Amino acid sequence: MRDVRVLLAEDNEDHLFLATRALSRVGDVNVEVIPVRDGIQVLDYLYGRGAHEGRTLPDMVLLDLSMPGRSGLDVLQTVKSDRALAHIPVIVLTSSDRPEDVQAAYATGANSFVTKSRGIDNLAEYWTKTASLPGER
Secondary structure, three states, X not given: OEEEEEEEEOOOHHHHHHHHHHHHOOOOEEEEEEEEOOXXXXXXXXXXXXXXXXXXXXXXXXXXXXOOOOOHXXXXXXXXXXXXXXXXXXXXXEOOOOHHHHHHHHHHOOOEEEEHHHOXXXXXXXXXXHOOOOOOO
């Protein structure tokens, strides 16, 4: 069985529930979801600050664009410009379907852009079963 650690950045409780449920439904994969509520918490986790000291890096990040603290694009830019973190796939999972958001996310280094209404189940299946992830255990 494959183990996948997912840092899930989502401030909406309902969306967090749906994403976690979709990830837990993927068969033959043990998915550990680490939920965080805002952009600051994403970076605190990735850099091992505060309560996240000694954490293990995630295999991938699911990142909402609209979050309090620091925006998803700001977090994405920080992650992709840091050599120690840039290898982690960041999948933008957002309610927005605006072309300018899609363009900005890819220009900033997103590995994928998925609109929540279009199929989180497919996203969960692909990224946890099909795609090879850096640092697979």
